[in-house]
Amino acid sequence: ETGVTQSPTHLIKTRGQQVTLRCSSQSGHNTVSWYQQALGQGPQFIFQYYREEENGRGNFPPRFSGLQFPNYSSELNVNALELDDSALYLCASSLHKTSRDTQYFGPGTRLTVL
Amino acid sequence: KQEVTQIPAALSVPEGENLVLNCSFTDSAIYNLQWFRQDPGKGLTSLLLIQSSQREQTSGRLNASLDKSSGRSTLYIAASQPGDSATYLCAVNITGYSSASKIIFGSGTRLSIRP
Numbered sequence: 490e491t492g493v494t495q496s497p498t499h500l501i502k503t504r505g506q507q508v509t510l511r512c513s514s515q516s517g518h519n520t521v522s523w524y525q526q527a528l529g530q531g532p533q534f535i536f537q538y539y540r541e542e543e544n545g546r547g548n549f550p551p552r553f554s555g556l557q558f559p560n561y562s563s564e565l566n567v568n569a570l571e572l573d574d575s576a577l578y579l580c581a582s583s584l585h586k587t588s589r590d591t592q593y594f595g596p597g598t599r600l601t602v603l
Numbered sequence: 604k605q606e607v608t609q610i611p612a613a614l615s616v617p618e619g620e621n622l623v624l625n626c627s628f629t630d631s632a633i634y635n636l637q638w639f640r641q642d643p644g645k646g647l648t649s650l651l652l653i654q655s656s657q658r659e660q661t662s663g664r665l666n667a668s669l670d671k672s673s674g675r676s677t678l679y680i681a682a683s684q685p686g687d688s689a690t691y692l693c694a695v696n697i698t699g700y701s702s703a704s705k706i707i708f709g710s711g712t713r714l715s716i717r718p
Binding site for chain 2: 522530533577593596
């Protein structure tokens with residue numbers, strides 16, 4: 490059984506650029522959630538995708554968007570990058586969209602915005 | 604609005620000591636509570652998950668308790684070792700959020716075990 494994987498491991502962008510982060514969910518999981526973790530803080534919920542549709546969103550602006558593909562892998566896109574977007578971005582997959590299932594986290598992508 | 608607080612923010616103890624990390628949450632309508640470990644710059648490792656109907660969970664030297672009515676959880680680490688040094692995050696899984704499973708995290712306790 491393959492765990493949750495994320496790519497790239499880290500990247501550096503400049504203000505105003507756009508970035509795409511990728512997540513492969515654990516085998517058999519149809520739900521992916523994305524979190525942003527600023528330095529010294531706990532992760533903050535961005536949004537969740539279930540069977541290719543957004544299924545819930547946290548307090549993040551529309552320039553944070555996502556996709557889920559038929560194989561349940563997912564992308565997080567951030568447009569018009571700001572300095573405060575620098576963070577560790579974590580994705581988590583679960584068997585179902587509801588709270589009864591544990592979320593399994595990937596290793597994260599470290600984004601630095603200069 | 605659910606808020607999760609962890610105290611202390613940082614803790615340094617000598618090797619071999621037993622210690623307790625605290626977590627509190629404002630809304631008792633949780634589905635479960637989970638403790639994670641995070642090493643610097645790394646992702647999250649799940650340590651223990653307590654369902655809302657349970658009172659505690661144990662794994663090796665770790666024991667987590669949950670008192671939903673008072674909004675509190677503790678993580679007890681016995682016979683601490685330098686390898687336990689990490690940030691420990693408490694997180695609650697809440698229901699009723701557009702049917703999505705949403706996890707609310709605390710800011711973590713940064714633990715340092717001195718040899």
